[in-house]
Amino acid sequence: MSTRQKRLLWLAPVLGLLVQAPFASAAIKQTKGDFEDKFRQLDEVLPTPNVYRNAAGEAGHQYWQQQVDYVINAKLDEEKRRIDASEKISYHNNSPDTLKYLWIQLDQNKFRDDSMSALTTTFGGIGNRGPATQSASGDSPAKLSMGALRRQQFVDDHELGYQIKAVESAGKALHHVIVGTLMRVDLATPLKPGKSVDFTIEFGYNIVEEDAVSARSGYEHFPDDEREGGNDIFLLAQWFPRLAAYTDYEAWTNKEFIGRGEFTLEFGNYDVSMTVPADHIVSSTGVLQNPKDVLTSTQRKRLEEAKTADRPVFIVTAEEALENEKEGTGKTKTWRFKADNVRDFAWASSRKFMWDAKGVEQDGPQKHVMAMSFYPKEGGDLWKKYSTESVVHTLDVYNRFTFSYPYPTAQSVNGPVGGMEYPMISFNGPRTELQDDGSRTYSLSEKRFLIGVVIHEVGHNYFPMIVNSDERQWTWMDEGLNSFLDGVAGREWDPNIPWGVEPRDVTGYMKSSSQVPIMTQSDSVLHLGPNAYTKPAVALNILRETILGRELFDFAFKEYAQRWMFKRPTPSDFFRTMEEASGVDLDWFFRGWFYTTDHVDISLDRVYKLRLDTKDPDIDLARQREAEMEKPLSLTDERNREEGRKLWVERFDDIKDFYDDNDQYTPTNKDRNKYREFLNKLEPWERETFERAVREDKNYYVMDFSNLGGLVMPILLEMEFADGTKQSMRIPAEIWRRTPNAVSKLVVTDKDKELVSVTVDPRWETADVDVENNYYPRRIIPSRIEAYKAKKSEARTSMDLMQDSKAELKTDDGEGDDN
Numbered sequence: 001m002s003t004r005q006k007r008l009l010w011l012a013p014v015l016g017l018l019v020q021a022p023f024a025s026a027a028i029k030q031t032k033g034d035f036e037d038k039f040r041q042l043d044e045v046l047p048t049p050n051v052y053r054n055a056a057g058e059a060g061h062q063y064w065q066q067q068v069d070y071v072i073n074a075k076l077d078e079e080k081r082r083i084d085a086s087e088k089i090s091y092h093n094n095s096p097d098t099l100k101y102l103w104i105q106l107d108q109n110k111f112r113d114d115s116m117s118a119l120t121t122t123f124g125g126i127g128n129r130g131p132a133t134q135s136a137s138g139d140s141p142a143k144l145s146m147g148a149l150r151r152q153q154f155v156d157d158h159e160l161g162y163q164i165k166a167v168e169s170a171g172k173a174l175h176h177v178i179v180g181t182l183m184r185v186d187l188a189t190p191l192k193p194g195k196s197v198d199f200t201i202e203f204g205y206n207i208v209e210e211d212a213v214s215a216r217s218g219y220e221h222f223p224d225d226e227r228e229g230g231n232d233i234f235l236l237a238q239w240f241p242r243l244a245a246y247t248d249y250e251a252w253t254n255k256e257f258i259g260r261g262e263f264t265l266e267f268g269n270y271d272v273s274m275t276v277p278a279d280h281i282v283s284s285t286g287v288l289q290n291p292k293d294v295l296t297s298t299q300r301k302r303l304e305e306a307k308t309a310d311r312p313v314f315i316v317t318a319e320e321a322l323e324n325e326k327e328g329t330g331k332t333k334t335w336r337f338k339a340d341n342v343r344d345f346a347w348a349s350s351r352k353f354m355w356d357a358k359g360v361e362q363d364g365p366q367k368h369v370m371a372m373s374f375y376p377k378e379g380g381d382l383w384k385k386y387s388t389e390s391v392v393h394t395l396d397v398y399n400r401f402t403f404s405y406p407y408p409t410a411q412s413v414n415g416p417v418g419g420m421e422y423p424m425i426s427f428n429g430p431r432t433e434l435q436d437d438g439s440r441t442y443s444l445s446e447k448r449f450l451i452g453v454v455i456h457e458v459g460h461n462y463f464p465m466i467v468n469s470d471e472r473q474w475t476w477m478d479e480g481l482n483s484f485l486d487g488v489a490g491r492e493w494d495p496n497i498p499w500g501v502e503p504r505d506v507t508g509y510m511k512s513s514s515q516v517p518i519m520t521q522s523d524s525v526l527h528l529g530p531n532a533y534t535k536p537a538v539a540l541n542i543l544r545e546t547i548l549g550r551e552l553f554d555f556a557f558k559e560y561a562q563r564w565m566f567k568r569p570t571p572s573d574f575f576r577t578m579e580e581a582s583g584v585d586l587d588w589f590f591r592g593w594f595y596t597t598d599h600v601d602i603s604l605d606r607v608y609k610l611r612l613d614t615k616d617p618d619i620d621l622a623r624q625r626e627a628e629m630e631k632p633l634s635l636t637d638e639r640n641r642e643e644g645r646k647l648w649v650e651r652f653d654d655i656k657d658f659y660d661d662n663d664q665y666t667p668t669n670k671d672r673n674k675y676r677e678f679l680n681k682l683e684p685w686e687r688e689t690f691e692r693a694v695r696e697d698k699n700y701y702v703m704d705f706s707n708l709g710g711l712v713m714p715i716l717l718e719m720e721f722a723d724g725t726k727q728s729m730r731i732p733a734e735i736w737r738r739t740p741n742a743v744s745k746l747v748v749t750d751k752d753k754e755l756v757s758v759t760v761d762p763r764w765e766t767a768d769v770d771v772e773n774n775y776y777p778r779r780i781i782p783s784r785i786e787a788y789k790a791k792k793s794e795a796r797t798s799m800d801l802m803q804d805s806k807a808e809l810k811t812d813d814g815e816g817d818d819n
Contacts, residue, residue, distance in 0.1 A: 018524050021026075038712045038740045042587035045595065046572040052248040057576030058563050065568055067092040068243045068268040071702045075275040075332075076234060076349055083221050085287040086338060087240055090268075094195045095246060099191045103246075103254045107238035108205045109214060112259050116180050117258045132509035147214075154212040155322035162205050162241065181257040183241065201241050207234065209533030210416035217427070220416035222352070224374075226326040233353075233376065235415040235427050237346035245470070249570055255472050257470065262471035262478075265343040267566060271336070275286050275351045278331035279324045281316055283355075283374040283413050284347035285424045286339030307368065308358035310533040312388040314356050315372075321354040322377060339423065340405075341566060343468055346422035349412045352376035358388050360395055364404025371393060375414035380432035380440035381448055387412045387428070390454035397489035400460050402561035403553065419453040421460030428453045456486040457491070467561055468568045475522040477571060480536025487537060494683040501537040503767035510599035511709075511769040519571065520596040539593040546714065546765045547589060547733075556581035585695055586711075588733060592711045604760050605774035610700040612693055613679050625665035665803075701747045701755055703776075709769060712736040715745070718762040722754035751804075753814030772791050 006049050010494050044053040049055035051062040059106055067091075074085035093099055110117045123142070150166060167174045169183055209658035210218030217237035223230040245253045245264040253264040274282060282294070299315050306313035316324075329352070339345060357372040374388035379493055391412055395405050411425045418429035430450040432440035459482045463469065469477035487501030498505075509515055509530035516537055525531045544553035556660060559581040560574055571594070575689050579586045613620050705715060715731040735743050768774060772781055 013383050014575060018818075021146075026572075029416065033137075036740055037737075039588045039734065039737045040586075040591075042575060042591055045591075046575065047249065047570070053570065053573055055576065056580045057560070057573045057578075058588070061569055062096075064248065065569070066094055066096045066246050066264045066266045066547050067242075070240070070345070071269050071270070071276075072240055072270070072345075073746065074240070074272070076236075076277075076280075077233075078232065078280075078522070080275050081207045081209075081232070082204060083236065083239060085240060086197060086200060086202045088200050089243065089558045090196055090198050091191070091243060093193055095248075096193050097251075098193065099187070099245075099246070101187060102185045102191075103245050103252045104185060104241045104242040105238075105257065106164075106178065106181050106183050106241055107180070107257050107263075109161040109181045110259055110538070111208055112153065113155050113160075113604045115161075116256050117423075120258065133547070143401055150212050151214070156633070158206050160206060160208060161653075162203050165202040165204065166240075167199065167201050169197065174199060174588060178730075180524045182254050182515070186791045191267050203217045203241060205239075206237075208263065210235070213709070216417060216420045217346070218416060225352070226322070226783070227351075228330050228441060230330075231350065231352050233348070233350040233415045235348050235413065235417055235420075236347075236426070237344075237420065237422055240345070245568070247470075247568060250470075250473075251474060253470065258470075260522045260525070261473070261475065263344065264470045265468070267341050267343050267468065270274060270339045270342060270345045272347075273336045273347055274337075274347060275332050275334045277351065278329050278333045279327055279351045279468030280333070280349045281321075281324075281351070281355055281374065281413050282335040282347060282349045283425060284335070284337040285342060285345045285374070285422060286337035287408050289336040289338055294335050303357060306357040307370065309358055312358040312371075312384075316353060316355040318354050325377075326349040326622050327351070339407075342423040343465060345423050345744040346425050346427075347362050348374060348415060348425070348427070350374075350376070350415075354379075356384070356388055356393060359590065360392055360410075364399075364400060364406070366404065366406050366408060369405055369407070369410075370409045371395070372409060373412045373414075378431045378434075378440075379414045381443070382430065382442045382447060383414060383442075386447065386450055387414075387454055390451050393493055394455045394458040394486075394489055397492055398459055398485060401485055401488065402462050402467075403565055405461065406460065406466065406565075410458055412458065419457050421457040421465065423461065426454070426460070428457055430445075442474060451493060452490060452497065452499070456482060457488050457490050459489065466566060467564045468566070470568065470570070471522070473521060474537040474571055475528065475532035476518050477526070477530055477569070477574065479532045481540070481574075482520070483533045483537035484540040487541065500534055501541050502540055502764075503542060504764050505532050506538045506767050507599075507769040510536065510597075510767060511601075515597045515599075517597060530659050533665060535593070539589075542766060543578075543586070543589065546716070547586075548584060549790075552582040554586065568579040576641050587713055590794060592713075598710035600711045600713050600768045601707070601770050601773070602713065602715060602760055602766075602768060603706040603770070604703060604758060604776045605706050605773075606704040607755070607758055608702040609755070610702060612697070612700065614694045615675050616694075617667035619677055621665040621667050621671075626664070628665070637741045651811070699751060699753065699755065701749070703745045703747060703758065704742070704758075705745065706742045707736060707740060708773075709815065710740075712740055715767045716746075716761045716763075716765060718742065718751075718759045719747070719755055720757045721749070722756050723752070724752075 047053075048062075050059045053063070054060045069090040072087040074083055076083060089100060100806065101707050109115055112118065126625070132381060164176070164178070164183070166701065167176045172188065172337060174188065177184045177186075182253065206216040208215050210220055217239065219235070220233045221230055222232070225231040225771060234672070242263075243266055245266050247253060247264075255261065261382070263297045270286060272284070272286070276282060288294070291303070295303070295315075302313055302315045304316065322479070329350075331651065332527060337347070353374040353376060355372065355374050357370055360369040360371050361367065362369060371388050371391040373391070375383040375387065377385070388775060391410050395410060399405055407424050409424045413425060414431065415427050417427035417428070420427045428450065430442075430446045430453065432442045432446070434440055437666055460478065462470055462485070464478035464480045471478050487499040490497055490499045512527075514526045514530060516524070518539075520531070522528070523530070543555075545551060547553075548556070553610055556578045560569070560577040563569075563577060575586070575590045611623070649660055682690060712733050714733045715735060717729040717731065719727045719729065729747070735745065747755075758776045761768050761773075763772070764771065
């Protein structure tokens, strides 16, 4: 150790009295053996980089993915509500592996009564969507909703799931085995790397009624429509047997489809022909190939006008849709669509649809996009005003944050599904309410719902339809990232709409006992909405606005999107890209937010005001005397004075001595000599430093913080001073790196900046679950109280059954029954 280092250590107790005070260090004591490094590298849990995915989060130089092309001919039987179809599948093996068999997803098998989904559905319980409940105490009956009974009856009354009629290659049957929602197809000869195989599947299935079974697709019946027997809207998705993905990180992704974890799919080219009733309008993934066969010359002209229109143009007007609803026909038309480089294909069909469209010009390879909406009269002005415009707004914002939208169409379709996404097409649910005077109105919440759901579902084109993450495994990679961006887009539309991505929106979930890590597999998540949507969206919002700042975050996020467009990223690719492209170590952030159930709760426990000792006894001892005098007077001494009692030395002056006029705070010459000796021992630079500190007489505040929630985050401070001014301080999360449970921070202010209060996270930026321990001094907690009158018990024993039995019995139409 050098002489200079020794002198600095000697001076530390002198110049560093603030940190040597025992009360300042008490908050950062570490119990032996309980240390947890919140900043250890995330590589401990991430997969090792390799030739397929490198350490920077990019696709490696030997990255590969399979391609699957489809040619499908489908027929919609409206009366039977059934699909029958045949598909030719071309499977291209781009992997380095030889494949002896292929796995096919059969999603419609989920609705079979012997499916894993049906057999593992619990009666009530946490994380269960079902409308069944059971009394915990057992002293009241269990409840089963009408909706649950309706679903049960629909499943009992209909044969659901696929009927696989044939699986063939080159005219020969292929052996195949159905395993729940999957089918293994054994190839005639092993498929070597770089080779392809063609095979066909003939299949059919009965379409589920979405309102009855609560599915992601299905039909909706309108019994009171103008047509005798009513009309239907058909939303067709997960409708054809699709290849499961074969990946570098998992091989076959053949996890059973239970219902929550969505889809892991391959990109490919589609050529799909759909034969439907001749008066139906079809919306679909892809581009219509035969408009002359299915559209009138007027409709084709309108579609052309819409490409350059400032506002949406009706291709099928409300009046024309209403006329379609009245008719019905036994004739059919075949609509043919092609879509290149998509991971899925969905479509919708109904005679109820009106159709509007508007062209969008953009930069990038796809210069022109048609934004379109399809909806029945029940959509009303709500859809006419906001659906297509919301589509356009989504493309505008998402393009800015990711890449130019690469597809030729982006569509919003109204039907029974509340919100679901597929390439180039989305299903969205909000509608208007028919009033007695024939008008259609909608609530503020329905307006907000429509705008929000269209932005969200159209936004899914980017995540995961283009940035092709594994939804079955990691729901947050599409729902969370998309919820973050739909919050950005939404607040650029109307910041007053509660978008659910603010830090305060997740605090209740984060402190709950039923929280699970974001990285939990989809079907095992207890509360999917908070876990897969809100929490990751809030995390990214905080990362952008509070941790990195917009410039660094936006650059890194766009880099991730562009690196992985039309490829399949994993969580490690996202984490590594965000860190590598931003240039900031974020392992602590991703570990805490995505891998744990810690929450944010930073408490400001104490604030100490300290003053630097001058070492001059004439100054320091006088200060000590002043501090002693500020202590409350003894109650006994105060009452003695009030009673006029004199002290003994006041009654007998002759017994006074030196100590009656001098106390322990009286400086002596010995003290003064010691002070001079201290100064003389200082080197010139040390004396200059010390005397300046004494002269400036700054305020030294030590703040003790506790990390009660376990999740390390930056400490954001707002300090208010006696002169009415305020000052902000943003302390990086790394302050917790050595003592993650508690830290103390020294804050120095000028002597005229007297601190009166401190607030942690004053703008609620960090999702702190308890803001009341963020105030020092503590504040009176604002709340409300409401007077109420106790309600009588609703128990049957307390009801006046004698009187109730006299009530007039009413008929089904609400009138009294004279019988």
